Amino acid sequence: MPRPVPAVLSIAGSDSGGGAGIQADLKAFARCGVHGMTAITALTAQSTVGVTGIHPVPGEFIIEQVRTVAADIGVDAVKIGMLGTAETVRAVREALGHIEDGVPIVIDPVMVAESGAVLLDDEARAAIVRELLPLATVITPNLPEARVLAAGAERAGATERGRDDVEDLARALHGLGPANVVVTGGHRDEVTDVFFDGTSVTLLAGERHPDGAAHGSGCTHSSALAAHLALGFSPQEAARAARRLASEAVRDGHRSIGRGPGPVNVLGVAVRAVTPDRLARQA
Numbered sequence: 001m002p003r004p005v006p007a008v009l010s011i012a013g014s015d016s017g018g019g020a021g022i023q024a025d026l027k028a029f030a031r032c033g034v035h036g037m038t039a040i041t042a043l044t045a046q047s048t049v050g051v052t053g054i055h056p057v058p059g060e061f062i063i064e065q066v067r068t069v070a071a072d073i074g075v076d077a078v079k080i081g082m083l084g085t086a087e088t089v090r091a092v093r094e095a096l097g098h099i100e101d102g103v104p105i106v107i108d109p110v111m112v113a114e115s116g117a118v119l120l121d122d123e124a125r126a127a128i129v130r131e132l133l134p135l136a137t138v139i140t141p142n143l144p145e146a147r148v149l150a151a152g153a154e155r156a157g158a159t160e161r162g163r164d165d166v167e168d169l170a171r172a173l174h175g176l177g178p179a180n181v182v183v184t185g186g187h188r189d190e191v192t193d194v195f196f197d198g199t200s201v202t203l204l205a206g207e208r209h210p211d212g213a214a215h216g217s218g219c220t221h222s223s224a225l226a227a228h229l230a231l232g233f234s235p236q237e238a239a240r241a242a243r244r245l246a247s248e249a250v251r252d253g254h255r256s257i258g259r260g261p262g263p264v265n266v267l268g269v270a271v272r273a274v275t276p277d278r279l280a281r282q283a
């Protein structure tokens with residue numbers, strides 16, 4: 001029987017502060033109207049201020065999480081976020097073998113949290129490039145992540161040189177094997193996402209919300225993108241929709257939750273808590 005709504009799987013880390021990672025992904029899936037599923041790669045003890053600990057999930061158990069949901073529910077798109085270690089990358093590569101060929105895969109090569117904490121070691125970065133990027137339908141690095149990945153590409157002889165221009169960066173990253181590249185714009189003044197499909201570059205412009213809250217913006221973006229692919233949108237249309245949703249989530253974000261960069265709020269004004277006061281007023 002066809003699923004009543006698409007089912008989208010996030011393979012990513014948990015953010016105990018509720019702003020990024022798996023927690024952001026499930027909120028983005030709910031906002032997009034798809035059924036969200038999770039295979040957790042690592043637990044982080046994390047707040048808006050920093051990460052105090054990382055507890056990787058054993059590779060075998062990452063594979064088991066994916067195998068279990070794929071066998072019963074099925075998977076219409078995958079989003080991959082924080083991986084942390086090379087062992088985790090290898091496990092995720094194996095886990096993808098339990099998902100049908102042709103299911104779209106979005107990879108957000110998470111390296112550093114908004115708070116500055118490092119979430120990926122060097123060996124893992126090389127493993128992502130080698131094992132996962134060639135499988136991706138879309139990769140969604142932010143500008144610093146794109147620079148790091150492209151530098152690796154140059155060392156491997158995959159690109160020619162000098163990569164400060166974002167469009168050139170997107171082209172260089174396409175050379176690593178993904179079908180499409182989005183370099184997200186949160187770290188640039190004009191906040192324009194750069195989309196490259198191997199033939200042409202499209203600039204996905206939009207409003208900048210300088211006073212918003214951006215912890216979780218990248219996770220929200222890549223999850224919304226995966227959800228839109230599952231819903232049948234083209235990669236470019238999905239990237240446009242994801243940019244809009246992420247930007248609104250930053251705009252509606254909670255600046256005063258925590259002492260660091262506050263969490264995005266992808267559910268926006270649609271969700272208002274039912275407080276005893278509000279309930280009494282309605283009665």
Ligand SMILES: Nc1ncnc2c1ncn2[C@@H]1O[C@H](COP(=O)(O)OP(=O)(O)O)[C@@H](O)[C@H]1O
Binds near residue numbers: 210242
């Ligand atoms: N201040 C902002 N105003 C509007 N959109 C933003 C803002 N910051 C990030 N975005 C959008 O959120 C998405 C994630 O971008 P980015 O912040 O670059 O990712 P990351 O969280 O991985 O650093 C992109 O679509 C980007 O354009």
Ligand SMILES: Cc1ncc(COP(=O)(O)O)c(N)n1
Binds near residue numbers: 044
């Ligand atoms: C578990 C986990 N995954 C990803 C991020 C990056 O999120 P962002 O760059 O949007 O702050 C994070 N901080 N924690």
